[in-house]
Amino acid sequence: MVNNAAIVNEGSGWQRVIAINLTAVIVGTKLAAAHMRKDKGGKGGRIVSTLSVAGLVQSHMTPVYCATKHGVRAYITGLCKDPTRPDQGIEYAMIAPDAVDTPMFQSVDSNRVLFWDELKDEMKRRMMKPQAVGEAFLQLLRSDVINGAILQVDIQGKTFRHMECVNDGVTFDPSKAF
Numbered sequence: 001m002v003n004n005a006a007i008v009n010e011g012s013g014w015q016r017v018i019a020i021n022l023t024a025v026i027v028g029t030k031l032a033a034a035h036m037r038k039d040k041g042g043k044g045g046r047i048v049s050t051l052s053v054a055g056l057v058q059s060h061m062t063p064v065y066c067a068t069k070h071g072v073r074a075y076i077t078g079l080c081k082d083p084t085r086p087d088q089g090i091e092y093a094m095i096a097p098d099a100v101d102t103p104m105f106q107s108v109d110s111n112r113v114l115f116w117d118e119l120k121d122e123m124k125r126r127m128m129k130p131q132a133v134g135e136a137f138l139q140l141l142r143s144d145v146i147n148g149a150i151l152q153v154d155i156q157g158k159t160f161r162h163m164e165c166v167n168d169g170v171t172f173d174p175s176k177a178f
């Protein structure tokens with residue numbers, strides 16, 4: 001299961017950002033986990049949530065959006081550490097891209113993102129094609145173990161945060177996760 005839907009809007013209507021980016025992730029994750037958990041008759045599985053660089057840093061550009069992505073990181077990390085999780089057979093991981101050329105990014109303006117006029121050139125310089133995130137996502141899923149992984153994706157490449165990088169530089173070592 002993938003938690004991917006999100007919006008960005010620091011203007012009026014910011015409460016909806018919290019509803020979609022954070023509350024809905026918690027609701028969806030609870031529903032999915034209840035269905036998936038092996039100790040309650042499910043088959044187990046993986047739940048991957050899309051963060052953002054905004055879930056790793058605090059920015060004056062997108063304080064509400066950052067709060068939701070930090071909230072998702074805290075929530076999912078808590079589930080990663082649940083001592084009953086191995087019996088549930090569920091793994092939790094996150095992917096944290098920098099700016100990506102999608103409708104979300106293309107629709108950003110100074111009503112939705114603060115200080116946009118000053119910062120847009122820098123953000124556009126860092127912008128990746130969506131394929132870069134898709135490839136990173138598949139690479140994450142190819143790992144034998146992903147619980148606790150946060151795969152950061154930017155124009156420099158892919159880096160696991162909170163984990164040791166081994167082999168090809170992006171293989172998750174769960175023993176180094178927390």
Ligand SMILES: NC(=O)C1=CN([C@@H]2O[C@H](COP(=O)(O)OP(=O)(O)OC[C@H]3O[C@@H](n4cnc5c(N)ncnc54)[C@H](O)[C@@H]3O)[C@@H](O)[C@H]2O)C=CC1
Binds near residue numbers: 005050105
């Ligand atoms: N585009 C970017 O620069 C970056 C995006 N992200 C994250 O990537 C994920 C995907 O975003 P993008 O593809 O860029 O955005 P997008 O705007 O192109 O796609 C977002 C999708 O979420 C759906 N959605 C929005 N509100 C919904 C709701 N209430 N119910 C159901 N679906 C809803 C939209 O219909 C759309 O299909 C998001 O979690 C976003 O925060 C992370 C880092 C950078």
Ligand SMILES: CC/C=C\C[C@H](O)[C@H](O)/C=C/C=C/C=C\C=C\C(=O)C/C=C\CCC(=O)O
Binds near residue numbers: 051
């Ligand atoms: C800015 C809006 C553009 C697109 C909206 C997207 O949804 C995207 O997910 C939002 C990104 C927001 C990013 C906000 C701030 C980013 C700040 C930095 O990258 C700061 C630089 C370095 C951080 C160093 C580090 O701790 O890794």
